Amino acid sequence: MRLPNYVRFRLTGPSKELARSSRVNAYFKRIKDKVMPILIWLASFRVVAWLHESLQNILIGVIRVGPVPRHVSFIMDGNRRYAKKCDMPIKKGHEAGGVALLNLCYACKRIGIKCVSAYAFSIENFNRPKEEVETLTNMFSAKLDEFCDRANTLSDPLYGSRLRIVGDHSLVSADMREKIKRVERLTDNGDDFTLYICFPYTSRNDIYHTVCGSIEKSLADRAYASSLTVAGFTRSMYLEEFSNNCDLLIRTSGHMRLSDYMLWQSHENSEILFTSTLWPDFGFIRLYLALLRWSFFTNIQRYNEMGFSLRRKLYHSLPFVSGHAPVSVDSLPSPPIAISVTGESE
């Protein structure tokens, strides 16, 4: 008897399938190792960089025709696996993740997205080895300086951006708190685009702090308590006016969970995208496809809300069906009175 594939896989062990898939992987890795240096060499030519930028601009022009999300959020997962895949130390994986984030911010700003938030460090991440926590904190510090410089350099594409580092800052060092205050002050005037770095952050902690803050204010001021609304409460959360509208949440590297993130900010129409791509590999094209998908479904939903049905419109535009008005359930005559088996009318 020939067993189905999944049973054979279980009974015989994964050896054959794994051997085949590792042969295929090794083959692609050999091709990638040969092609990548050529691509990197080509990218060093100004004309190639110009062509690349122009192509991106065309794609951006196309997507801007439709609706674009106001707030996109990333759970940047997979830096360590990326480092392992590329045979690099873990630190390099996190650095590649930092570069990916800044590149995506540049793309989002050009597309017209008003806010990007990124889960950079969860409160749980303090349980990682001490050296890794230190490496991450030092890298954040360097990246914050870099972002701040770029946001204040007129010729830089990130010029005019605002940076906010949100989370429970009682858990970070006094030096780090100083640095956070400084970079926030230096980017205060940016109004084109806001980047929220969630560090160290969890949604429950955010909600808990906002509730505590509201209780304190209400005890001090009765008028505040009686005028408190959901919108006012939401605005006083860490992500300020963007706390009520995470339109698109993207989590990389294959895990399908929220990890205590964007619990309040996700609204009834938020879209969540889980992708198996590792964070440093998540570049412009992958973001673009995610945005196209979002834009497409948002359009359909808007039309549905307006009572517009593309299918109905197409159907009635056909010459041989035009003239037939759609029949609504309400316009049908009422059904006859139902008689139960015991003979009693209902």
Ligand SMILES: CC(C)=CCC/C(C)=C/CC/C(C)=C/COP(=O)(O)OP(=O)(O)O
């Ligand atoms: C501008 C700025 C401050 C940049 C932030 C830099 C950055 C990318 C931080 C992410 C850190 C992090 C804990 C990623 C999760 O990958 P992981 O370590 O869990 O990887 P794994 O899923 O492979 O284990």
